[in-house]
Amino acid sequence: MRWFGLERSPNLLYAPAKLTLGLKVIGLRDDGYHLIDSEMVSVSLFDTLEYEPASGSALDLSIVDSFGSEEIDFNICSVALDSSNTITKGAALFGMGGHCIVYKRIPPGGGLGGGSSDVAAMIRYCTSKYEPLLNASELSSAILRIGADVPFCVGVDRAFISGIGEVFAPGVARRDKFVLFLLPVHSSTPQVYRRFDEMGPNLDSLGELGEFENDLESAAIAVSPILGRYRSALTDRFKRVPSMAGSGSTYFCNGDFDDLDLRAMGEVAGAEWSYVDFGDDGLGAVLAVSVQEVHRSDLD
Numbered sequence: 001m002r003w004f005g006l007e008r009s010p011n012l013l014y015a016p017a018k019l020t021l022g023l024k025v026i027g028l029r030d031d032g033y034h035l036i037d038s039e040m041v042s043v044s045l046f047d048t049l050e051y052e053p054a055s056g057s058a059l060d061l062s063i064v065d066s067f068g069s070e071e072i073d074f075n076i077c078s079v080a081l082d083s084s085n086t087i088t089k090g091a092a093l094f095g096m097g098g099h100c101i102v103y104k105r106i107p108p109g110g111g112l113g114g115g116s117s118d119v120a121a122m123i124r125y126c127t128s129k130y131e132p133l134l135n136a137s138e139l140s141s142a143i144l145r146i147g148a149d150v151p152f153c154v155g156v157d158r159a160f161i162s163g164i165g166e167v168f169a170p171g172v173a174r175r176d177k178f179v180l181f182l183l184p185v186h187s188s189t190p191q192v193y194r195r196f197d198e199m200g201p202n203l204d205s206l207g208e209l210g211e212f213e214n215d216l217e218s219a220a221i222a223v224s225p226i227l228g229r230y231r232s233a234l235t236d237r238f239k240r241v242p243s244m245a246g247s248g249s250t251y252f253c254n255g256d257f258d259d260l261d262l263r264a265m266g267e268v269a270g271a272e273w274s275y276v277d278f279g280d281d282g283l284g285a286v287l288a289v290s291v292q293e294v295h296r297s298d299l300d
């Protein structure tokens with residue numbers, strides 16, 4: 001059966017990308033984590049996990065670059081396959097190991113929560129089959145320690161997020177569409193938050209959380225100035241100012257390919273894609289991907 005442009009299989013676990021629609025930093029905890037106000041939604045660009053469980057053993061992980069883009073290298077091989085991988089940490093909460101192949105399409109360091117969504121898919125699977133090794137409150141804390149946005153990714157429903165990522169209020173589920181611009185740039189979340197602190201508060205951004213406003217964007221551009229060049233090139237090309245996803249590097253616009261006058265060149269994992277070449281601007285190509293909102297009920 002075709003489902004979000006994928007062949008749906010009962011043997012695969014589905015990990016949708018997380019899109020941060022807006023983010024305000026409203027405080028700093030003693031341990032260095034930032035308190036945020038944010039709206040997040042899951043979208044139809046999927047990593048898929050093929051998991052053969054075995055209890056009490058190590059998890060043997062492998063990762064396959066499944067976007068299959070020959071033009072753009074998202075450095076998927078850089079993802080560690082040892083106990084630092086989020087998926088391994090998630091399976092360990094249930095005493096599980098075995099074999100897992102990750103078909104990766106969510107670029108690491110793209111601000112789309114790929115590592116968090118991968119472990120969330122494993123946690124949803126293990127919760128449905130096995131007993132956790134911890135009690136409920138210890139389990140929630142352990143999940144949050146794997147990544148601040150893992151609780152959102154486990155839930156897969158549009159939500160307003162606060163705390164460091166663990167407090168959420170449901171948003172109104174819609175079927176919004178977005179075009180993601182996947183850039184060949186790895187943006188490091190801890191570095192971006194650190195730079196945010198060094199830059200001091202942005203007085204323009206005081207007040208309510210604005211849709212598509214992201215306090216981390218200036219810091220992400222300060223860490224990786226090439227992001228600012230892509231932002232200008234995207235704005236010139238599409239006559240719209242794109243928004244940054246989370247701590248970057250992905251930029252996105254609300255709407256679909258028709259709105260941006262883009263022609264689909266292929267389809268992958270729930271999304272149509274197209275190249276946008278910025279060679280004339282002295283930049284590489286980016287991969288534009290057309291996605292729609294995904295809800296928890298879509299995964300059942």
Ligand SMILES: C[C@@](CO)(OP(=O)(O)O)[C@H](O)COP(=O)(O)OP(=O)(O)OC[C@H]1O[C@@H](n2ccc(N)nc2=O)[C@H](O)[C@@H]1O
Pocket residue numbers: 020023032033034035036110111112113114116145146147148149150163164165189190193245246247248
């Ligand atoms: C920025 C956001 C939101 O859009 O997502 P990404 O862009 O990474 O996808 C999240 O806040 C990221 O969540 P996540 O990527 O899970 O972060 P973690 O792995 O827990 O933390 C990595 C590092 O980022 C910093 N960090 C993270 C979350 C937070 N609320 N405050 C922080 O200061 C900490 O320095 C931490 O050591």
Ligand SMILES: Nc1ncnc2c1ncn2[C@@H]1O[C@H](COP(=O)(O)OP(=O)(O)O)[C@@H](O)[C@H]1O
Pocket residue numbers: 078079080084085086087106107108109110111112113114115116118119187189246247248249
């Ligand atoms: N399963 C995983 N998939 C991707 N990255 C992972 C995974 N486990 C650990 N990581 C680490 O997390 C980093 C951030 O990747 P990711 O979560 O996809 O992006 P972001 O934090 O920008 O949303 C990667 O560079 C990688 O080192």
